[in-house]
Amino acid sequence: MRLKSFYAKSMTEAMQMVRESLGEDAIIIATREENGGKSVRVTAAIENDLPAASARARAIAFELSKGGNFEDDDNWLQYDEEQEQDSSLTEAIIDVMLSHSVPEDVLDQIVNCAEVMNLDEPSIAFVGALDSLFDFTPLPMSAYKKAMMFVGPPGAGKTLAIAKQAARAVLEDLDVAVITTDTIRAGGIEQLQAFTKLLDIDLQTARNPADLKQKLLALKGKDQILIDTSGINPFSTQDMTSLARLIAAGDIEPILIVAAAGDANETGEMARIFSALGVRRMVATRLDMARRLGGLLAAAQQGGLAFADASTTPSVADGLEPLSPRKFGSFFFPNGQADRTDSRNLHHQSPSRHKTTG
Ligand SMILES: Nc1nc2c(ncn2[C@@H]2O[C@H](COP(=O)(O)OP(=O)(O)OP(=O)(O)O)[C@@H](O)[C@H]2O)c(=O)[nH]1
Ligand SMILES: [Mg+2]
Numbered sequence: 001m002r003l004k005s006f007y008a009k010s011m012t013e014a015m016q017m018v019r020e021s022l023g024e025d026a027i028i029i030a031t032r033e034e035n036g037g038k039s040v041r042v043t044a045a046i047e048n049d050l051p052a053a054s055a056r057a058r059a060i061a062f063e064l065s066k067g068g069n070f071e072d073d074d075n076w077l078q079y080d081e082e083q084e085q086d087s088s089l090t091e092a093i094i095d096v097m098l099s100h101s102v103p104e105d106v107l108d109q110i111v112n113c114a115e116v117m118n119l120d121e122p123s124i125a126f127v128g129a130l131d132s133l134f135d136f137t138p139l140p141m142s143a144y145k146k147a148m149m150f151v152g153p154p155g156a157g158k159t160l161a162i163a164k165q166a167a168r169a170v171l172e173d174l175d176v177a178v179i180t181t182d183t184i185r186a187g188g189i190e191q192l193q194a195f196t197k198l199l200d201i202d203l204q205t206a207r208n209p210a211d212l213k214q215k216l217l218a219l220k221g222k223d224q225i226l227i228d229t230s231g232i233n234p235f236s237t238q239d240m241t242s243l244a245r246l247i248a249a250g251d252i253e254p255i256l257i258v259a260a261a262g263d264a265n266e267t268g269e270m271a272r273i274f275s276a277l278g279v280r281r282m283v284a285t286r287l288d289m290a291r292r293l294g295g296l297l298a299a300a301q302q303g304g305l306a307f308a309d310a311s312t313t314p315s316v317a318d319g320l321e322p323l324s325p326r327k328f329g330s331f332f333f334p335n336g337q338a339d340r341t342d343s344r345n346l347h348h349q350s351p352s353r354h355k356t357t358g
Helices: 011-022 052-065 074-099 104-115 122-133 158-171 188-199 209-218 237-247 264-275 294-303 325-332 343-349
Strands: 002-008 027-034 039-046 147-151 176-180 203-205 224-228 252-259 281-285 306-311 320-322
Touching: 002 011, 002 104, 002 122, 011 027, 011 039, 011 104, 074 104, 074 122, 104 122, 104 294, 122 325, 147 158, 147 237, 158 176, 158 188, 158 224, 158 281, 158 306, 158 320, 176 188, 176 209, 188 203, 209 237, 237 252, 252 264, 252 294, 264 294, 281 294, 294 306, 306 325
Parallel strands: 147 224, 147 252, 176 203, 176 224, 252 281, 281 306
Antiparallel strands: 002 039, 027 039, 306 320
């Protein structure tokens, strides 16, 4: 009996993956919700999962029993080639993920998912797996009813990301307001003011939750309201309580700002803690300064967070780039075919949208 686990966003998708990979005879051993119910894991077993060698041995025996010549059997040769191709695809994906220090459990999920795609190009299978396993929800580029509060640890890039989003929104002719709650740290207001002045936006300050509530009421009707915050230590109860109070001051979506180069386990744990405050998506920063992006995948998995946008330069003018499975995948496979493939093809090949053949 061979056991294999499958990860997907829904039970239907996971069952489809089981059928596609192991066939209709697979027996479901266990199902479990992961990431606080945002994904599921299904462990399935197959009794008669013949490895290539033993299946081939049976075919040879059958051909010999008929007096035939097994070596002429093109189908079996083709079958072996497919097996080889599969393992080289898996190895290529594993190699890239190891070089990015992707934690083992995330690596497992991605490999399992990529293997059932029936694709022979690693970068495309990788992008398909990202598409199937993670959410990608870029920041809005039109009027948005919630105020967006950028939160995260000190130095993550919150203030620069606020400036970049404000600049982008102004370019889209949106009526933007910026509030900072980072009023205690020396230079906190001035740093943002330097950007808002250039954009001709009036920078508001809010010193506490009550103040923030009032400012938000006064700014009602703005297309986008962006709120900068001071750096938070996710392991400090006091910091987290203060942040929770600020978030509760109005109709606010907290968005986590994550520096890309962080240790994968630390980043994953941090994302999980912030998700308890209602964070549902993240902006990844400093992608230009990171060579190991395992932390971002760990954050998405452990915090159940969607990928929003990425910051890849320290310059406000360069803005934020919306992340898609293909865009994010290109950081792992910079020269991969996925970069050159029409994204509509990827969608056809994703198991979540793949018609089951079983
Ligand atoms: N190269 C590069 N530098 C970045 C990027 N994002 C932020 N930075 C730099 O990182 C430093 C910290 O950025 P801030 O925006 O001040 O970070 P913060 O999260 O607001 O910091 P605190 O308010 O102190 O918690 C600055 O020097 C930024 O220019 C990026 O995508 N690439
Ligand atoms: Mg700041």
